[in-house]
Amino acid sequence: MNTAAHVKADTTPADTTLLERAAAVCRAAEEELEQTEREAVFPLRALEEMRRTGLLGLMVPKEDGGLGGTLTDLVDVTMLMGRTDMSIAMIFTMHCQQAQALVRYARSPLREEVLPRLAAGELYLASVTTEAGKGGHLFRSEAPLREVDSTLEIDRTAPIVTGGTVADGFLITMRSPYATADHHVSLVYAHTHQLKREASGQWSPLGMRATHSLPMRITGTIPGHQVVGEHGAFHEIAQTVFGPLAHVGWSAAWLGTASGALSRVLRLLREPANRKRFDMGSELLLTRLSRARQRLDTVHALLRRTEDLLTREEELAATNSQLMLNSLKITASEQCHAAVEDLIDAVGLRHGYLRDSPTGLEKALRDLRSAKLNYSNDRLHLADGQLCLLDPDVRLY
Numbered sequence: 001m002n003t004a005a006h007v008k009a010d011t012t013p014a015d016t017t018l019l020e021r022a023a024a025v026c027r028a029a030e031e032e033l034e035q036t037e038r039e040a041v042f043p044l045r046a047l048e049e050m051r052r053t054g055l056l057g058l059m060v061p062k063e064d065g066g067l068g069g070t071l072t073d074l075v076d077v078t079m080l081m082g083r084t085d086m087s088i089a090m091i092f093t094m095h096c097q098q099a100q101a102l103v104r105y106a107r108s109p110l111r112e113e114v115l116p117r118l119a120a121g122e123l124y125l126a127s128v129t130t131e132a133g134k135g136g137h138l139f140r141s142e143a144p145l146r147e148v149d150s151t152l153e154i155d156r157t158a159p160i161v162t163g164g165t166v167a168d169g170f171l172i173t174m175r176s177p178y179a180t181a182d183h184h185v186s187l188v189y190a191h192t193h194q195l196k197r198e199a200s201g202q203w204s205p206l207g208m209r210a211t212h213s214l215p216m217r218i219t220g221t222i223p224g225h226q227v228v229g230e231h232g233a234f235h236e237i238a239q240t241v242f243g244p245l246a247h248v249g250w251s252a253a254w255l256g257t258a259s260g261a262l263s264r265v266l267r268l269l270r271e272p273a274n275r276k277r278f279d280m281g282s283e284l285l286l287t288r289l290s291r292a293r294q295r296l297d298t299v300h301a302l303l304r305r306t307e308d309l310l311t312r313e314e315e316l317a318a319t320n321s322q323l324m325l326n327s328l329k330i331t332a333s334e335q336c337h338a339a340v341e342d343l344i345d346a347v348g349l350r351h352g353y354l355r356d357s358p359t360g361l362e363k364a365l366r367d368l369r370s371a372k373l374n375y376s377n378d379r380l381h382l383a384d385g386q387l388c389l390l391d392p393d394v395r396l397y
């Protein structure tokens, strides 16, 4: 279903803070959480709130009608959503990453076609970068984009597309029509009505169930001006927008999820009725709580430091900057998951392992398990190993 037709007028007062807008999305997500989790379906009410509150236009500049949000705003909003549900946080942050690519690289007339609609909450964007055969590798595409007169023909199979059945627009990587090498990749934008989408299979994952990330075949013809940036130059967009915003946005979602889990555990332990059930003097319990918190503070410090790096784009290409950006993703994916493991051991079977516990640890653990796979840490370690060899003086950022 294309929900763009159902966009409600923005009834959010202009002085509503971003976190208040995000809290409205969280409330909607909570109402449908039981169903989205059980049936592994997309959170349509939460998406409706993202439209209504203007958050889908967070990254669109104010002069183009958007909220003109900063990277810090994106991190704060994503973390808050992650406390309620990691799926909605990932849906939101991935959309913002796509939106930022359009803000930075869409040229006229595509720019005028999409930015006002993004700002109005009419465009929820899906991302198609992963490809059968090359997995998550960003800098390569095997599906050829064909140029016919002044149009571009798309025929792309995509093994995993979050929100692909409800999105209003798609950003798709394909092999450039002028490619002379595998890394000449183009990024194109397509409205859903310009495409035929054939979803296949079932979305029945361990976690991240509300992302509804089905495999699809996407075909269609778009005007030539819907290429984003230059043909064959996706590597530039990947280095300045896709990579950095993915690592920062995903880490914020994971940190939010683990922080929400710790908070719910602490509230449970502090309830007067539970004081006798848990041994608050237990050194094991205290050490596990301490470890979980330590992991989250470590990720938070690295996240904020990386966020700061991204405000100085001229430093981004440096070896030590790239290493820190990759370290953030690897560290956040490992430590947020490990923190929830600590919490499960801290509270035990009833509140650590059972689905109906108010701690939500069972779901947080399943969701966070995807973090290491979502752009494989193995790929990043290989890249980091090579970067290490370029920096024998170990100049830490």
Ligand SMILES: Cc1cc2nc3c(=O)[nH]c(=O)nc-3n(C[C@H](O)[C@H](O)[C@H](O)COP(=O)(O)OP(=O)(O)OC[C@H]3O[C@@H](n4cnc5c(N)ncnc54)[C@H](O)[C@@H]3O)c2cc1C
Residues within 6 Å of the ligand: 126, 127, 128, 129, 130, 131, 134, 135, 136, 137, 160, 161, 162, 163, 208, 211, 213, 370, 373, 374, 375, 376, 378, 379, 380, 382
């Ligand atoms: C919830 C969720 C939602 C997602 N949504 C989207 C989406 O909307 N759009 C999209 O495009 N993608 C999406 N992805 C895909 C994601 O971005 C990754 O690209 C994908 O998870 C990687 O898939 P893979 O593990 O099969 O592939 P690979 O990256 O190929 O990894 C497979 C295995 O092979 C190993 N491996 C293979 N080649 C190498 C190599 N050269 N170096 C090191 N290790 C290697 C890895 O260790 C890994 O264990 C989503 C993923 C998740 C978990």
